[in-house]
Amino acid sequence: MQFWMSARRIGVALAVGLALAGVGVGVQATPAQAQAAPAGATGAEPVAVSSYSYRSEQGDWVGGGGSGRYDGVTVNNVVVDPSPEKVVLSTSFWTIVLAAPRGESLRPGVFRDAERVSVRSGRAPGLDATGFDRGCNEVFGGFTVNQIEFDASGLATLVDLTFTQRCESADAPALTGDIKYRAFPLSYAYTSEAGDYIGGGTSNSYTGATSLFRLTGSADGIVGYTGSGQRETWSVRFAAPEGEQLQAGRTYQTADIGDETAAFLSVSHGSRGCGLSTGELTITRLATDDQGNVKALAATFLQRCEGTTAALHGTIHYYA
Secondary structure (H helix, E strand, O other), X not given: OOOOOOXXXXXXXXXEOOOOOOOOOOOOOOHHHHOOOOOOOEOOOOOOEEEEEEEEOXXXXXXXXXXXXXXXXXXXXXXXXXOOOEEEEEOOOEEEEEEOOOOOOOOXXXXXXXXXXXXXXXXXXXXXXXXXXXXXXXXXXXXXXXXXXXXXXXXXXXXXXXXXXXXXXXOOOEEEEEEEEEEOOEEEEEEEOOOOOOOOOOEEEEEOOOEEEEEEOEOXXXXXXXXXXXXXXXXXXXXXXXXXXXXXXOEEEEEOOOOOOOEEEEEEEOOEOOXXXXXXXXXXXXXXXXXXXXEEXXXXXXXXXXXXXXXXXXXXXXXX
């Protein structure tokens, strides 16, 4: 089963008290939230994160050159106040308003050339980050939405985004922020050593702002993970040694053909794949449903092709 990030129009307000685990009251679970503690969970389960962190350059009026993080019980309240085009998130000292261009809805993607929300013009998105009772008269900046979900009634149930704001001019000192509301990690990253055929000695990372991710398979069979974006598609297929199930907290030695002693691992990039391979697979987090289907996963891998020493390293996060 697969879940793609989606955005629907929002119409009503939601005020949610933030508990340590980031669980709200009166909110229907989104697909990602439903994976936090599935009935057949194996090993360490995914945990939702609700937090706000910021870093202010010297000379930035709003942040005063400081930095900070608010999460868990240190945040008194998180208010998500959605309308058809915007989401408002606030803590005791901060209020951040993000808006899509007029007539559009917030969605995963990159929103550049933001202006103040109330006076945004044309197709510009809106951004207003105020802290300690300080705000910009004129905003220059943008934001990146990695994940955003709404329930059937239009209430925001998951937010994962970053923003950059400059006051009064495009070259003013920057305020950057990272907002997560009941969010689970969703990403793929790799580093390829010189001589590695698959990655060609490069490195890159992919998030929901630019890429789509898919996870299929079961803990006692072959699991398939696909990341597609930035003109590239990655495929990672793996399975536990014969007669075993994948388990969180385990590190497996791998081969291109698994057997009783080695797990199966095959990583391909576009049309590039290994004929013969050896490597290592570590399952950090794993959650399954009642039928054993993998619903959430965090893992790292190392793969070497054709007996070479050059390795491809990768990290997978699928709602975990």
